Amino acid sequence: MKAFEKNIRKVEPYVPGEQPQRKVIKLNTNENPYPPAPGVAKALKGMETDRLRLYPDPAATPLVEELARFYQVQPDQVFVGVGSDDVLSMCFLTFFNSKKPLLFPDVTYSFYKVWAKLYRIPYECQELDEDFHIVKEDYYKENGGVIFPNPNAPTAIYEELDVVEDIIAHNQDVIVIVDEAYIDFAGRSALELIDKYENLLVVQTFSKARSMAGMRIGYAIGNPVLIQYLNDAKYSFNSYTMNQTSLACGVEAVKDVRYFEEGIQKIIRTREWAKEELEKLGFKCLESQANFIFAMHPEYDAKEMFEALKANDIYVRYWGSKRIKQYMRITIGTREEMEALFAFLRKYMNK
């Protein structure tokens, strides 16, 4: 190692799901199979491009205000960032500065460990039970903060709001973050609790139900004190994170409530049908409440199946880590994409 490398922060980065350049059936990164709201395309075509020479509004005011309107909160309760990963990363940097460990589930979004390591935050994983549910009592111990996704990833399992509230109620001296990337496909959101618990922050994204992974927009909603701390950190990191197109397109996506709700119902219908189809093929699916299914087959090796699918241009996600070695995560695509998946699986299993 050269002398100048001595003071460099060395990290083992998160490995995102593949983004193949050629056309494949892409069920590997939980994207939405449908395009964003029509207003988004219109906003982009109608952009006053001469204004791109100017910095965007650092407070992202139009987007913050539109989100506040939609969720019936005040603008000072909303923070926006470059995808929910940016928002969550800022949260780790801002809120988890304790010497006590941050708590999160053992099977969960793999980025949590990466952020903890990046910022040198001590952490301790809590084992999910054998059905992959959170054991709420595991979060009663002393800690420096709590974070979990609901529905969880990659299991797609949703915890009822009383479980979520119980964990928040037991941790009012630290920040509790509920990471709700997939909540629109599930049940009640922890947003119902933000006025009751000052230490609660709910993080959501435009990448899933709003079909805008390519625009990178995420947000956090919570009490104004937390949002202020987050904004202070953001303004210390980069004043202008949201570019002009994200602001313009984001506003349009939030405005179109009907398109948003109909899109969610379409995916839920495909998901329920896909679960039945997988079960007919002998798969066991966890109780999915997201836009993906976490499934295993008692008779077929998951890794081999994953590779056979990939060789046939059908991409799903496989980790191979402890406890989930036998599982594949399958994003809900269009009905046609799911048909192609099932057709391949039937052939693979000679059924």
Added chain:
Amino acid sequence: MKAFEKNIRKVEPYVPGEQPQRKVIKLNTNENPYPPAPGVAKALKGMETDRLRLYPDPAATPLVEELARFYQVQPDQVFVGVGSDDVLSMCFLTFFNSKKPLLFPDVTYSFYKVWAKLYRIPYECQELDEDFHIVKEDYYKENGGVIFPNPNAPTAIYEELDVVEDIIAHNQDVIVIVDEAYIDFAGRSALELIDKYENLLVVQTFSKARSMAGMRIGYAIGNPVLIQYLNDAKYSFNSYTMNQTSLACGVEAVKDVRYFEEGIQKIIRTREWAKEELEKLGFKCLESQANFIFAMHPEYDAKEMFEALKANDIYVRYWGSKRIKQYMRITIGTREEMEALFAFLRKYMNK
């Protein structure tokens, strides 16, 4: 303070220049008065918006490759981020983990102190000489890293490449970052030195000469080892920082070499003329090599003048901090905008 606030990182954020919503003569944040290259508007109008549902390429390949072509380096020597502030912030997080102080000038880009405080990096400011030039010998002492802008901000003063190289040569055991946001309006870039010094990183932006502050694109160029460390940190922070529109527009901006070069010449011509006009009015201007002028008037109080300008919808930048209390920073606008500024100043001074 509530218990849950105890472990929150508290920072004093950078205060960006105002972004007034109504129409004013905006000479306060060093934006380009001309629109981006025509290809940028075309790229935006032609976006395949259905694809916005998909994550962007995390490696930002088309943009990295286009920049590599333009600067005649290899793609693995290029890192891109959400504006040069994002790139610089990642650099601070990645490269400056020493217990020894980071060195930078006392009068410089005010974000350096903010990042150092955010990441708890010790730092020590080195005084510029009385003409606001860097004293290279001040950077011979032991340190944990070196950063300076060239041309410097807010002074607009450019250091010749031999001064820059001398500082790099004396600091080969740490990372040296030359922050070249304004280099296109000045002289030779430190890019000439990246193959000679493995510890050198040159950071540039699309916000100035490329007229794209609103799109948030910045980049660093250096040896592949440094770029790899930066990418590891970026992938640990947020895998997908550059949205699809930034990638598409960025490529088009780089491709149009002629538009880029002509735009620079237009601004340089306006700058040289504006300097003469200011001097006719009794101002003293530092030797500007950027798209702005740092000027003071021996007979008029800078703060009062700044406020009078603002009251008349002409925005320039004023800090009021030590050593630069008597200076205003004036961005080079169009010739018409500069005429309006001079007309006001003549009236203000009864000339």
